[in-house]
Amino acid sequence: MTPADLSRTVLHAVRRAVDEDALRAPVPARVRVERTRPGGSGDYACAVALQLAGPAALPAREVAALLRDRVVGVPGIGRVDITGPGFLNFTLDAATGAEARAARVGEIRELGLRYGRVTTEAGRLHRLHHPREVRAAVVARSVARLLRTQGGQVIVGCTEEPDPRWEELGVTAGLRYGAEESTEIRPVPASTTAGALLDRLGPEAALWGLQRPAAHDHAPLGDDLLVQGEANPLFLVRYAHARSRALTREAERLGFTAGYETDVDAPALHAALADHPGVLASAARHRAPDRVARHLETVAHAFLDFHDACPTLPVGDEKPSAAHRSRLALAEAAGTVLAGGLFVLGISAPRHL
Known part of the structure; x- marks a missing residue:
């Protein structure tokens, strides 16, 4: 269930x-x-x-x-x-829980990036507007993507002439209209410009840094966003995704593919994957892409803990078993959820890192 x-x-x-x-x-x-x-x-x-x-x-x-x-x-x-x-x-119920876990892994692998998307708000039109400020523009874009995961239609506009460099962050020019026509997206400003951020951090780190904090908090935009280590949450999430894809490639080289045939003891990872649809719905409802970013960190930590504790690939002369195929299926499901969440935030999910 x-x-x-x-x-x-x-x-x-x-x-x-x-x-x-x-x-x-x-x-x-x-x-x-x-x-x-x-x-x-x-x-x-x-x-x-x-x-x-x-x-x-x-x-x-x-x-x-x-x-x-x-x-x-x-x-x-x-x-x-x-x-x-x-x-x-x-x-x-434990037995039913195992069936639900198997069904969920199968659903994620079947739906791919569409996992967690619903049609709850099908036909509803949302109008959003934001000031001419880089963090507001980026958050508004991701809020629009979140609302679309719930089936809504979204129009985003800026109250002033957009910054041309927003396009490098995936923000299109949009329309121009004001508060009387739509909901305002106004997080605490970043106190910098898109150009300055892009020149110093590049688009991926800038997008994460602007969206990871809650809207009412200041966005720390230091050089630690560029650190290639697990202390950097952005690197952790993207590394976990890349690692999951590397397992698939290595399994193909060894001649076997994924299939959830036997239940895998990874409660934290199963729970994180199960929570993904609810996180998307909550983040859309509260206009809060930061909730997605924090959830991705949870999924990444759970996946890497599972990866360290449960060998996904055969070792030495060991033959691939149902356990290996099932662990690989769970790893692939984790990678899919990580990629889907990064997509909502406008951040790429590289297969190699």
């Missing part, structure tokens, strides 16, 4: 409770399910009971109990606990 499946299951439980007149509250458009934080209970947590308690005029724990009774026993859910003021905590 994926987070999206679990979200739909909880939403269905809310509808059932309302239809049965056990709960008198408006049914939300969506239910948010998040991976349990460190120290929490179960695999996933949901705060919908706290959201519904006020309209239902019931204690949140009572609402949570109503919903728990309607999701217990659903295939894929092993246990449902109520914690704190009324959080629902879900522990997935």
